[in-house]
Amino acid sequence: MILLTVLILDHLLTRAGSPPICFSLLAIPCAAMLDWRRTRHRKLRAGYVLLYCYLLFGLLPWPQAPMTDAAVVIHKERRELLYQGKSMRIGLGNHPQGSKEEEGDGKTPEGFYRICSKASDSPFGHWLGLDYPNRRDAWNGRLHGKVSWLELTRWNWFWRSEPPQTTRLGGQIGIHGGGSGKNWTLGCIALDELDIKELFQGLPFGAVVEVR
Secondary structure, three states: OHHHHHHHHHHHHHHHOOOOHHHHHHHHHHHHHHHHHHOOOHHHHHHHHHHHHHHHHHHOOOOOOOOOOOOEEEEOOOOEEEEOOEEEEOEOEOOOOOOOOOOOOOOOOOEEEEEEEEEEEEOOEEEEEEOOOOHHHHHHHHHOOOOOHHHHHHHHHOOOOOOOOOOOOOOOOEEEOOOOOOOOEOOOEEOOHHHHHHHHHHOOOOOEEEEO
């Protein structure tokens, strides 16, 4: 199948660091057309139709549910977290300026995120996981050649509370303990022990966190 070959090639090029979006925008519809013209069997054509529908629904830029009334607001420049009128000092990634773009850049993402996981026994104590990279991050990554079409399809079609964590955009971003004395994390938000315990007890799954 030509279309599947093109999608796999796009995925391999993306993982290798070559942004192939211009190539794939032309190659995918051409491959789909060639597959359709080469196939005369009705059942096989029906299978192609199902595949095309799957790709179409997966690749459409479905909007995220609006996120308002953030329970937590994080000001990166001020190294400050605001929660219920209380100010907490934070530590950020070792390159705190700017929003996270890819794995290993040491930056903390900016925008609206939800609490998607909680644990009390992480390597840094209490953990509140954020749903980075969300759909907005995924589409931005696709436009910059960091996410393949196959990965983007997985994002929109098999959506779960915790998005894929193994793309070039990075993952495992959250709020945890370990101390706020300096910017030492790989992109997370670090708090002092008493502060992270208060957040852990007060924030439910789905709570909105705004990072500015």
